[in-house]
Amino acid sequence: MQDTASSGVALWRLVADGIERGIADGRFSAGDKLPGEMEIAETYRVNRHTVRRALAALAERGIVRAERGSGTYVEAQKLAYPLRSRTRFSEIVGAEGREPQGRLIEATDDLATRELARELGLKVGAPLVRIEAIRLADRTPICVSTTWLSAEQFPGAGEVFSATRSMTRMLEHYGIRDYRRGATRITAGIVDATDAARLDLPLGRPILVVDATDLNLEGKPLVTKHSRFAAERVEFLVENG
Amino acid sequence: MQDTASSGVALWRLVADGIERGIADGRFSAGDKLPGEMEIAETYRVNRHTVRRALAALAERGIVRAERGSGTYVEAQKLAYPLRSRTRFSEIVGAEGREPQGRLIEATDDLATRELARELGLKVGAPLVRIEAIRLADRTPICVSTTWLSAEQFPGAGEVFSATRSMTRMLEHYGIRDYRRGATRITAGIVDATDAARLDLPLGRPILVVDATDLNLEGKPLVTKHSRFAAERVEFLVENG
DNA sequence: CCAAGTTGTCTATGATACTAGACAACTTGA
DNA sequence: TCAAGTTGTCTAGTATCATAGACAACTTGG
Incomplete structure (x- = not known):
């Protein structure tokens, strides 16, 4: 030509x-x-x-x-990710006709910092379980999340998550039938080397950073998360009204 | 800029x-x-x-x-393109005092789909010659056409068209002295990237899409075409009565 | 482990695209 | 006639486009 x-x-x-x-x-x-x-x-x-x-x-x-x-x-087209009071990764991905998957990176014990304590309604220094996990759609990494839960309320949460591969099913295991999204804060940044490897992203790529806390139906904090989304693979939808 | x-x-x-x-x-x-x-x-x-x-x-x-x-x-003026039972590109362009020209893009073998078979009065899967060509007036591209003919009735049609640069003269080579236009269907659309390059049109411009079949004097189908005209360079004239 | 096939990176060359400035040739209207 | 405004042509420098070849780095399947 x-x-x-x-x-x-x-x-x-x-x-x-x-x-x-x-x-x-x-x-x-x-x-x-x-x-x-x-x-x-x-x-x-x-x-x-x-x-x-x-x-x-x-x-x-x-x-x-x-x-x-x-x-x-x-590349897969961007995943449409609606931000509602009910946000379940597996439901959102499934609704797009794609196969959701979760993978545990590590689960460790941790102690509540002042910020974590405030988010979770616990005392500073309270024992926590910290879960580092990756979420995929059709085997493409979408986001890595760091999740904190009270170690007293959810003993052995790491193993349960590892077995169920889903945050929702893990909470069900502890008798939590339903929960809703509390505050959600969204910023953006550049992926660091660790997340880049986990998300299979080149260095220097943009990420969407979401900090969120889920509450039970009485409004009591259950878990708080710090998630990093590969910006080029996801599109947040904010519903007005 | x-x-x-x-x-x-x-x-x-x-x-x-x-x-x-x-x-x-x-x-x-x-x-x-x-x-x-x-x-x-x-x-x-x-x-x-x-x-x-x-x-x-x-x-x-x-x-x-x-x-x-x-x-x-x-200087611009649209090419007036009357749609009659006798439509010959070279005659129409010549009548406007402009210089007609044809150029072969490619000629390939093809097999009749159900629609092509119906248009040409052949069996599904019958061997066809598919000619991709561009027509110009005063070196300005007017339309690109995909033309199908029976490979049995017109063996080597691609080379003949390439040599004669005219559909009419190509048919004469096979002893077809005259033909007339059968059904003509006109729709409109947006040019795609391939046609845009061939028509020397910016992306996003409108095109006139014409599907037509030419018949011999006994009404037997000879060729069927799918043509895309640069809408801004041509004006179809339909004659009533 | 190896061979084949893939993408990544380097150097090099020529053609084209774009900018910049200057001046010639020509038309128009006062 | 003259000044202003127009298109035509020339030189020059920088950046991008496209081609070409060679080899490195890596993955895959046998």
């Missing part, structure tokens, strides 16, 4: 548009592996470097993701 | 598209004088030479005409 009589549109842009169209048309679906750079270059009659430019532009926009040695894959 | 975060679209093309849009929208009419090159350069925050490049591209396509010492004037 030669620059179409110098049309004013860069070759790499035409290639990028072609690939994006293939994704939009369903010729490639989320998770699919694209043809190799060489193959794309041949089908468009273009140099491999031009294809790389096109793929870089798509990767920049989070539409594809290159894996060295393996291939380039179609 | 700097290259918009390196969008892959040349600055002069953005300026040219802007001016062309102004003409299409009626902000400038045929015969009007455009603002001076300096003024255009200022409104687009661009060097005067870039404006000259844009105007040169428009002049090349016969849309504007520059007069030294005086100004640049709008």
